[in-house]
Amino acid sequence: MISSGSAGLLQRRENMEASEMLRLYREMMLVRRLEEAAASLYQEGKIGGFLHLYIGQEAVGSGVVSARRPEDRVITAYRDHGIAIAAGMPARVVLAELLGKATGCSKGMGGSMHLADVSFNFWGGHAIVGAHLPLAVGMALADRYRERQAVTICFFGEGATNIGYFHEALNLAALWKLPVLWVCENNKYGMGTSVERASAVEEIRQKAEAYGIPGARVNGMDVLEVRGAAEQALEHVRREGPFLLEAITYRYRGHSMGDPERYRRSDEVRKWQEEDPIGILRKRILEEKASREAALERLETEVDEEIGEAVRFAEESPEPAPEALFEHVYAEKGA
Amino acid sequence: MISSGSAGLLQRRENMEASEMLRLYREMMLVRRLEEAAASLYQEGKIGGFLHLYIGQEAVGSGVVSARRPEDRVITAYRDHGIAIAAGMPARVVLAELLGKATGCSKGMGGSMHLADVSFNFWGGHAIVGAHLPLAVGMALADRYRERQAVTICFFGEGATNIGYFHEALNLAALWKLPVLWVCENNKYGMGTSVERASAVEEIRQKAEAYGIPGARVNGMDVLEVRGAAEQALEHVRREGPFLLEAITYRYRGHSMGDPERYRRSDEVRKWQEEDPIGILRKRILEEKASREAALERLETEVDEEIGEAVRFAEESPEPAPEALFEHVYAEKGA
Amino acid sequence: MAVITMREAISQALWEEMERDDRVFILGEEVGVWGGTYAVTKGFFDHFGPKRVRDTPIAEGVIVGAANGAAMAGLRPVAELMTINFAFLAMDQIVNHSAKLHSMFGGQFTVPLVIRAVGGGGRQLGATHSQTPDAVFAHFPGLKVIAPGTPQDAKGLLKSAIRSDDPVLFIEHATLYQMRGEVPDGEITEPIGVSKVQRLGRDVTIVTYSKMLQTSLQASAELANEGIEAEVVDLRTLRPLDMGPVVESFKRTNRAVIVEEGWPSFGIGAEVASRLYEQAFDYVDAPIRRVAQKEAPLPYNRTLEQMALPQVSDVVRAVKEVL
Amino acid sequence: MAVITMREAISQALWEEMERDDRVFILGEEVGVWGGTYAVTKGFFDHFGPKRVRDTPIAEGVIVGAANGAAMAGLRPVAELMTINFAFLAMDQIVNHSAKLHSMFGGQFTVPLVIRAVGGGGRQLGATHSQTPDAVFAHFPGLKVIAPGTPQDAKGLLKSAIRSDDPVLFIEHATLYQMRGEVPDGEITEPIGVSKVQRLGRDVTIVTYSKMLQTSLQASAELANEGIEAEVVDLRTLRPLDMGPVVESFKRTNRAVIVEEGWPSFGIGAEVASRLYEQAFDYVDAPIRRVAQKEAPLPYNRTLEQMALPQVSDVVRAVKEVL
Ligand SMILES: Cc1ncc(C[n+]2csc(CCOP(=O)(O)OP(=O)(O)O)c2C)c(N)n1
Ligand SMILES: Cc1ncc(C[n+]2csc(CCOP(=O)(O)OP(=O)(O)O)c2C)c(N)n1
Numbered sequence A, B: 001m002i003s004s005g006s007a008g009l010l011q012r013r014e015n016m017e018a019s020e021m022l023r024l025y026r027e028m029m030l031v032r033r034l035e036e037a038a039a040s041l042y043q044e045g046k047i048g049g050f051l052h053l054y055i056g057q058e059a060v061g062s063g064v065v066s067a068r069r070p071e072d073r074v075i076t077a078y079r080d081h082g083i084a085i086a087a088g089m090p091a092r093v094v095l096a097e098l099l100g101k102a103t104g105c106s107k108g109m110g111g112s113m114h115l116a117d118v119s120f121n122f123w124g125g126h127a128i129v130g131a132h133l134p135l136a137v138g139m140a141l142a143d144r145y146r147e148r149q150a151v152t153i154c155f156f157g158e159g160a161t162n163i164g165y166f167h168e169a170l171n172l173a174a175l176w177k178l179p180v181l182w183v184c185e186n187n188k189y190g191m192g193t194s195v196e197r198a199s200a201v202e203e204i205r206q207k208a209e210a211y212g213i214p215g216a217r218v219n220g221m222d223v224l225e226v227r228g229a230a231e232q233a234l235e236h237v238r239r240e241g242p243f244l245l246e247a248i249t250y251r252y253r254g255h256s257m258g259d260p261e262r263y264r265r266s267d268e269v270r271k272w273q274e275e276d277p278i279g280i281l282r283k284r285i286l287e288e289k290a291s292r293e294a295a296l297e298r299l300e301t302e303v304d305e306e307i308g309e310a311v312r313f314a315e316e317s318p319e320p321a322p323e324a325l326f327e328h329v330y331a332e333k334g335a
Numbered sequence C, D: 001m002a003v004i005t006m007r008e009a010i011s012q013a014l015w016e017e018m019e020r021d022d023r024v025f026i027l028g029e030e031v032g033v034w035g036g037t038y039a040v041t042k043g044f045f046d047h048f049g050p051k052r053v054r055d056t057p058i059a060e061g062v063i064v065g066a067a068n069g070a071a072m073a074g075l076r077p078v079a080e081l082m083t084i085n086f087a088f089l090a091m092d093q094i095v096n097h098s099a100k101l102h103s104m105f106g107g108q109f110t111v112p113l114v115i116r117a118v119g120g121g122g123r124q125l126g127a128t129h130s131q132t133p134d135a136v137f138a139h140f141p142g143l144k145v146i147a148p149g150t151p152q153d154a155k156g157l158l159k160s161a162i163r164s165d166d167p168v169l170f171i172e173h174a175t176l177y178q179m180r181g182e183v184p185d186g187e188i189t190e191p192i193g194v195s196k197v198q199r200l201g202r203d204v205t206i207v208t209y210s211k212m213l214q215t216s217l218q219a220s221a222e223l224a225n226e227g228i229e230a231e232v233v234d235l236r237t238l239r240p241l242d243m244g245p246v247v248e249s250f251k252r253t254n255r256a257v258i259v260e261e262g263w264p265s266f267g268i269g270a271e272v273a274s275r276l277y278e279q280a281f282d283y284v285d286a287p288i289r290r291v292a293q294k295e296a297p298l299p300y301n302r303t304l305e306q307m308a309l310p311q312v313s314d315v316v317r318a319v320k321e322v323l
């Protein structure tokens, strides 16, 4: 099993087929463009509420989720667009949800923070920090209860590791040896509070030791490293129980739209932009000759077209009917 | 400072004056007899609600609290009689509170689970598991805010270390380097659930590492060992910040009155009774010739008389007046 | 028809539903080896085993949270909260998750869990362990809240709650477990969201539920000796609230007293009274009275505690005031 | 008399009280470096420093819990909860501790803390971030609950709250921060637990508070065009609830509409209506109406969200119904 040491102990994944590298590239590019489109739709006032962009963190979601089996569940917090796409959701239903349309994955009831599509085994999109960690424990318990071999992959930010839920959920998962892969997206900040101003220990992995849960840190900007670590971590979870994977990453945009960003200097952001997960993968693909410049550009135009079509779909989709307000308050009618 | 190792690293305290040993012996004996008296008052129906006895754990409360300075605050959970006595509260006001009398420390409003006497810097007595840990953080913060040198000593059971409050409180105390001495009374069970059935790790000390808080384990049945460890731990807290002291102890009685005790075998209890903290100290006193058999017996009769008087006082004390119901709902009148 | 205690009724409902549907399992503090703090699940651990009767750490947030997750994944968890006072440690899971997950995601999945919580005062457990905050939970759409007052309703409603596809908070009263009552043999269920007349009378309508049903019935017996016949309507479910039988009765008696154990402000009585005035304004002959707990944290001292809790005599007095 | 925004008013109150009393300090998420999620504490960190303006981890339980402890120890913490929806994660500290510690220990110490929480819907934040559960907190004796609707009240009441020896939950409405209003220059305080007539009128009494005060005043203006003069009474404090001005007004108008943003069941309107009937039964000429949020978790979709929230037109309609 993976010793609970640092990234070094996880072998970087070297042997990936070209096709899979290209699929990941396309997916991450799709997420990037989706987020950019969302940002402008927000500026146009077509998206309301909070909008948390995944730009900069694409390698974590794509790297981890691409390692799962279809029966493995995925759940995350409100920064969920990239995970939704990685889980297989079409950009159009994501954008339709962002616009609050009836064609959105949550029928316009949930919005940006509450994407989910059970048919892709993606369980949301949850807006209360840390509150979905217990949900993940329950889902893993259900799978174990039914002797299903599925793993529940639960993403959360480093800021969420200071709330009581983290403690209660990791303790119970470890105590009951439940198949949960805990994935901490350590992007250094919880809103404007840097990890060292919120957490007594800066290595989130270290917190897992309090539950005897092994963990590892990986470079969350390198999708292949994340993918390799996730494959090994998932194996561990299937064999022995919970594992905590800490991915060091960075969000290039504000916490949500309208963040004054007083808490960080722009050159810090610039430094991290040199580590752009999409740039890194592009370079690797060309180095390893997995594809050629021209082919990648074709792929990029394809992505642009897909997003353009998705935006059109979302904009042209109908609003939910007024009755929708009461339609799902209860599952049982007459309640 | 105390390395976060196990008990071994804490020097057993050898050089205690005879008088202090005797004082501790008398105090622990007083707690024992107080609890026995409470048990029979409960049987007689004179005490209502929940009654959690401290019998078997006397060395922890007396060992730790005897090491504090007057300005150091003490706070604990509902199993609070022994801590209240160690904090200096007279047996009579404790028993009066148990009987719900106006002369009780909380005027009969709080009962067994809510003993407190601010004049002894004892802040309760709290019935929601884990909820007083954040209170301790706040008190330590207040002392630090006012540049007082005081430490807040917070007792809690091992069962309380699985609730979110433990995580949030220890993280914040460590992050802000607050003067809190965390004392875990590990008596192996939270109600009927043994530590290994509730906690992913059996050494509570280990949980402190997730916050970079040093800790130590001590034999909670040996008051001198506890006292020595507490002195060193308090020094550490004054100098550097929070410390977690885990005292391995055992409760001889049920969780509270009327516990069927299906969860443990009686020979387990008997085994621990051979480790009786009062017996151990008595033996030591006689070995070290700190006192003679006869003197100890005189002291024991004294204690019996004190408890007898305290019971009389409590029984003869008046009930609170009906107006007391509304007297302290708000501190500001007319509210 | 057997006469059994409330404890037995609740225990039977759990047992039968677990036998009937293997998706049903129990989790909570001391539900297993201990047999339940109030002995409701005594014998369950030995019969159903550790897989279906799960002792948890003291961690209400993850108890309800894991139950929510397991329900989303298709199981039917019955989470036990040792007392409803500890539900405040799981409040976010109950009101922000159990009550909202189904609608917030457009009905993609259901959250069929039952949260059993023991409530009520009168046992000198002090201010933090004696509350009756039922109205607080009933305030949230998406949740169903049940609080039975008889063994038959406890059994029938708990079975319905476990079979319901919606999240249900099932509130049991700590001082009713020993209460005996007739329960039909074999399979019984009671409908959620249906109030029930528990005593017929022509002079006044007493609206109540849970422990206060018993208090109200005793008061009615005393009043009967003086020739006053009270009709007692038991709400049984607080959300959805069924005013039908209440209004129907009130239209005959034109007078009502609402009896609840909790605090009056923003409580059950306020809602029932408001709806009565809204739905039967022309039938009101006298101001509707509320009997409730005194507005103070409940003290430990027995005399003060009893003084603060609604007594039979308070109900009798209130009824005479509306006549 | 200066015209300032609600945000400025609240900010001034905090600033002045911190200057006045060095026991007062602020703790919460993003209150410092960020300057407050709603920019209420902008500039505080630079002026008062990290000792008195404390950014915390995301951990509501210990935010309120530490504030309780610091208050017990003699400080006057102002804990900020980014939204009242997160208060459910601190519910046990608020209702089992803030509200009870003083009385449960026989009055040995006080718990003078203020919990500032931002509430309300209307910004498409979805079901878990848009609630108005004010009644839930007002249900608990021991706690004081304030929810101002004008800059002057916000400033005066927050200053009184900070000076109060009792625990206070101070609820701000997310959509009111930009609202402007006249505030007397210099030192002002407003009394806690005193309702206030915000508009005079002879035809009907509208009882409301917080954001709905503005909605009700707009409705009153529309009604005035049709010759209907509504008197608007602002509760300002939900516990203790001051019915004086409400009853006084109602005895003149004999008609009332209660307007609240939250859900009606077990809400503010139910309590106010019940007390009106209890205290002014002989003055009731028409059923008292409640205007409130639709009984459903608030959806993200803008149209549905606005449909669910009480609008000016709903108030106008309700008033016409009671006339
Ligand atoms: C219980 C709770 N408290 C506060 C918030 C407000 N909030 C939303 S996101 C966030 C920061 C979370 O940071 P992190 O967990 O690191 O995730 P990231 O945003 O960096 O992805 C906060 C404080 C919330 N949604 N829930
Ligand atoms: C939040 C909460 N959950 C449950 C309880 C019920 N309860 C009271 S004591 C206790 C066991 C606590 O065990 P531990 O912390 O080890 O303390 P000990 O009783 O052994 O001294 C439980 C579950 C409670 N009081 N508060």
Ligand SMILES: [Mg+2]
Binding pocket: A157, A158, A159, A185, A186, A187, A188, A189, A190, A191
């Ligand atoms: Mg982060």
Ligand SMILES: [Mg+2]
Binding pocket: B157, B158, B159, B185, B186, B187, B188, B189, B190, B191
């Ligand atoms: Mg214990």
